[in-house]
Amino acid sequence: MDIAFKALGDASRRHLLDQLRAQNGQTLGELCQHLDMSRQAVTKHLRLLERAQLVVVHWRGREKLHFLNPVPIYEIADRWIDKYERGRLALLAELKTNLEGETNE
Amino acid sequence: MSDSRFVYVIYIRTTLDKLWQALIQPEFTRQYWSETWHDCEWKPGAAWRLMAPDGRVVDAGEVVEIEPKSRIVLSWRHEIFPELKAEGFSRCTFLLEAQTESVKLTIIHEIDKPDSKFIEGAGTGWPAILSSLKSLLETGESLVETRKWPEGM
Numbered sequence: 001m002d003i004a005f006k007a008l009g010d011a012s013r014r015h016l017l018d019q020l021r022a023q024n025g026q027t028l029g030e031l032c033q034h035l036d037m038s039r040q041a042v043t044k045h046l047r048l049l050e051r052a053q054l055v056v057v058h059w060r061g062r063e064k065l066h067f068l069n070p071v072p073i074y075e076i077a078d079r080w081i082d083k084y085e086r087g088r089l090a091l092l093a094e095l096k097t098n099l100e101g102e103t104n105e
Numbered sequence: 106m107s108d109s110r111f112v113y114v115i116y117i118r119t120t121l122d123k124l125w126q127a128l129i130q131p132e133f134t135r136q137y138w139s140e141t142w143h144d145c146e147w148k149p150g151a152a153w154r155l156m157a158p159d160g161r162v163v164d165a166g167e168v169v170e171i172e173p174k175s176r177i178v179l180s181w182r183h184e185i186f187p188e189l190k191a192e193g194f195s196r197c198t199f200l201l202e203a204q205t206e207s208v209k210l211t212i213i214h215e216i217d218k219p220d221s222k223f224i225e226g227a228g229t230g231w232p233a234i235l236s237s238l239k240s241l242l243e244t245g246e247s248l249v250e251t252r253k254w255p256e257g258m
Contacts, residue, residue, distance in 0.1 A: 056113070067112040
């Protein structure tokens with residue numbers, strides 16, 4: 001779990017995960033197009049995200065595709081969120097998004 | 106992209122043997138997969154159905170490939186909600202790989218169709234099922250939220 005928190009504790013890596021959430025299964029080249037980072041920096045961030053199992057690599061032919069793997073995040077949430085709290089928390093999160101607009105960092 | 110797909114991975118401290126049993130045997134799936142069970146003979150070409158506890162068929166298809174303790178490929182169509190059923194057959198691959206002290210389980214679920222609502226829905230459900238499967242095999246108890254078929258479903 002430590003490595004998942006480390007991987008999430010960086011805005012660039014969260015931005016990479018956001019990119020995959022918007023469009024799952026991207027190549028390194030595709031990911032670099034939307035980011036203001038060197039290819040080397042993106043590669044390094046991806047490697048840490050892979051070690052944390054937040055990103056999974058899947059080969060399609062010769063293309064290396066990156067997929068968002070939400071399983072570790074689910075495990076983190078499950079550790080502290082009671083199942084009866086889930087519905088109420090989802091409502092509160094939705095209310096916040098509606099009132100504030102979707103600007104989360 | 107002209108298709109929809111997700112790839113999920115989980116590492117479970119167990120053996121290939123136990124994970125294989127947990128994936129296919131009703132007495133296991135009912136504990137971590139909302140009381141559902143596979144109605145299947147588990148051989149190539151066999152019909153496959155995921156059954157709800159009330160006897161309805163949730164998803165159906167057939168066994169495309171099977172290699173015990175290593176790999177299952179299912180053709181998979183949703184059967185309850187008409188708009189999801191209309192998307193037709195998806196393909197779900199289970200891969201099991203032994204690691205030093207654990208087994209890596211990969212689930213690839215894909216359909217030849219962009220922006221699939223079925224894949225989006227299935228993608229939401231899998232993390233809970235996989236975390237619960239892991240919990241069951243490592244601690245003997247599945248996660249509470251996956252033990253019952255959802256009310257009103």
